[in-house]
Amino acid sequence: xxxxxxxxxxxxxxxxxxxxxxxxxxxxxxxxxxxxxxxxxxxxxxxxxxxxxxxxxxxxxxxxxxxxxxxxxxxxxxxxxxxxxxxxxxxxxxxxxxxxxxxxxxxxxxxxxxxxxxxxxxxxxxxxxxxxxxxxxxxxxxxxxxxxxxxxxxxxxxxxxxxxxxxxxxxxxxxxxxxxxxxxxxxxxxxxxxxxxxxxxxxxxxxxxxxxxxxxxxxxxxxxxxxxxxxxxxxxxxxxxxxxxxxxxxxxxxxx
Amino acid sequence: xxxxxxxxxxxxxxxxxxxxxxxxxxxxxxxxxxxxxxxxxxxxxxxxxxxxxxxxxxxxxxxxxxxxxxxxxxxxxxxxxxxxxxxxxxxxxxxxxxxxxxxxxxxxxxxxxxxxxxxxxxxxxxxxxxxxxxxxxxxxxxxxxxxxxxxxxxxxxxxxxxx
Numbered sequence: 001x002x003x004x005x006x007x008x009x010x011x012x013x014x015x016x017x018x019x020x021x022x023x024x025x026x027x028x029x030x031x032x033x034x035x036x037x038x039x040x041x042x043x044x045x046x047x048x049x050x051x052x053x054x055x056x057x058x059x060x061x062x063x064x065x066x067x068x069x070x071x072x073x074x075x076x077x078x079x080x081x082x083x084x085x086x087x088x089x090x091x092x093x094x095x096x097x098x099x100x101x102x103x104x105x106x107x108x109x110x111x112x113x114x115x116x117x118x119x120x121x122x123x124x125x126x127x128x129x130x131x132x133x134x135x136x137x138x139x140x141x142x143x144x145x146x147x148x149x150x151x152x153x154x155x156x157x158x159x160x161x162x163x164x165x166x167x168x169x170x171x172x173x174x175x176x177x178x179x180x181x182x183x184x185x186x187x188x189x190x191x192x193x194x195x196x197x198x199x200x201x202x203x204x205x206x207x208x209x210x211x212x213x214x215x216x217x218x219x220x221x222x223x224x225x226x227x228x229x230x231x232x233x234x235x236x237x238x239x240x241x242x243x244x245x246x247x248x249x250x251x252x253x254x255x256x
Numbered sequence: 257x258x259x260x261x262x263x264x265x266x267x268x269x270x271x272x273x274x275x276x277x278x279x280x281x282x283x284x285x286x287x288x289x290x291x292x293x294x295x296x297x298x299x300x301x302x303x304x305x306x307x308x309x310x311x312x313x314x315x316x317x318x319x320x321x322x323x324x325x326x327x328x329x330x331x332x333x334x335x336x337x338x339x340x341x342x343x344x345x346x347x348x349x350x351x352x353x354x355x356x357x358x359x360x361x362x363x364x365x366x367x368x369x370x371x372x373x374x375x376x377x378x379x380x381x382x383x384x385x386x387x388x389x390x391x392x393x394x395x396x397x398x399x400x401x402x403x404x405x406x407x408x409x410x411x412x413x414x415x416x417x418x419x
Binding site for chain 2 (some may be wrong): 026027028029032081082083084085086087088090091118119123124127128129130131132133135138139140150176202203205206207211212214215219222240241243244246247248
C-alpha cells in the first residue's frame with residue numbers, strides 16, 4: 001500500500017491519538033504518554049506536538065519536507081486501570097522502533113491489545129477481598145475481623161461493579177460501595193464481634209482508595225505537568241470524599 | 257523473636273494486598289509474583305523503619321524507593337515497564353486511612369458542635385490531611401527516584417548488573 005505524504009501524516013496522527021487515549025484511560029501518567037507518542041512518531045520520522053488533558057488529547061503532526069501539518073483532537077474513553085494495555089503499548093512502541101513496523105501492523109497490535117481478556121470476575125472479587133483482609137491484618141486485626149473485612153470488601157466491590165455496569169455516575173458507584181461495605185463492617189462493630197471490630201470498619205473500604213489518581217497526580221506535578229496533576233488530584237479527592245460520605249451514612253444509621 | 261514473626265506475618269499480608277490491587281488493575285499474568293515480592297519487601301521496610309522510630313513519611317519514602325529500584329531490575333527480566341510493577345506494589349502504602357479520616361473530619365466539622373470539640377477535631381483533621389499528603393508525596397518521589405537520579409526517560413537501554 002503506497003500512501004502519499006499527506007495520507008501518511010493523517011494515518012499516523014490517527015494511530016498516535018489512539019495510542020495516547022488508550023494510555024490515558026488505562027492509567028498512565030502524562031510524561032509516559034508524551035514519551036511513548038514521541039518515540040513512535042520519531043520512528044516514522046515525524047515531529048509531533050501534544051496537548052494532554054484528562055478528557056481529551058490534541059496532536060499536531062508536522063512534515064518538514066512538504067511543510068505540511070495535521071491537527072486532530074480525540075476524546076479519551078472512560079477511565080479504568082488496565083496495566084496490561086500500558087505494558088503492551090510500551091512493548092509495542094519499542095518493537096516499532098526496532099522492527100520498522102508498518103501502520104497496518106500497529107493497527108493489528110492495537111486491536112489485539114484491546115481484545116485481551118481481563119481477569120475473570122470471581123478472581124478479581126476474591127483477590128481484592130483477600131487484599132482487604134491483608135490490610136486488616138497489617139493494621140493488627142485477628143482472624144474474625146479479617147473475615148468481616150473479606151465479606152464487606154467482596155460485597156462492596158460486587159455492588160460497585162454492578163453500579164458501573166448500570167452506568168451510574170462513577171463517584172456515586174463508589175459511594176454505594178463504601179456505604180454497603182461500611183454497613184456490613186459497621187454491623188460487626190455494633191454487635192462487637194471480635195476484639196477490635198473498629199479495625200475491620202476502617203479497612204473495609206480501603207479497596208476503593210484512589211491510588212492511581214493520587215500517585216499519578218503527584219508524579220505529574222513532579223514532572224511539571226501542573227494542570228494534569230491538579231486535575232488528577234481533584235479527581236482523587238472527589239473519590240476520597242465519596243468514600244467518606246458512604247462511611248458517614250453508615251455511621252449515622254448505626255449511631256456509632 | 258515475637259517481633260520477627262510479626263514482620264514475617266506482615267510481609268505475607270502486604271504481598272497479598274499488592275497482588276489484590278495488581279489483579280484489580282489487570283496486570284499481565286507473568287508479573288504477579290514480582291509484584292507480590294516488591295509489595296511485601298517495600299511494605300516491610302516501611303514497618304522496619306517505623307519500628308526504628310523513623311516516622312511514617314520517611315518509612316514510606318524508603319519503602320517506595322526500594323520498590324522503585326527493584327522494579328527497574330525486575331522490568332528487564334519480566335519484560336514489563338517498571339511503572340506497571342511499581343504502582344500496585346506501593347498501593348498498600350497509600351495513606352488511604354489518613355485520607356478518609358481527614359475527609360470524615362471535614363464532614364464532622366460542619367456539624368453543630370461546641371468550640372472545644374471543634375478545635376480538637378480541627379487538630380486531628382489537619383494532622384491526618386497533612387500526613388496523607390506528605391506520605392503520598394514521599395511515595396511518588398520514592399518510586400520515581402531511580403528515574404530522577406539516572407536522568408533517563410526509559411530504562412530500556414539501562415544496563416542492570418546483579419552479581
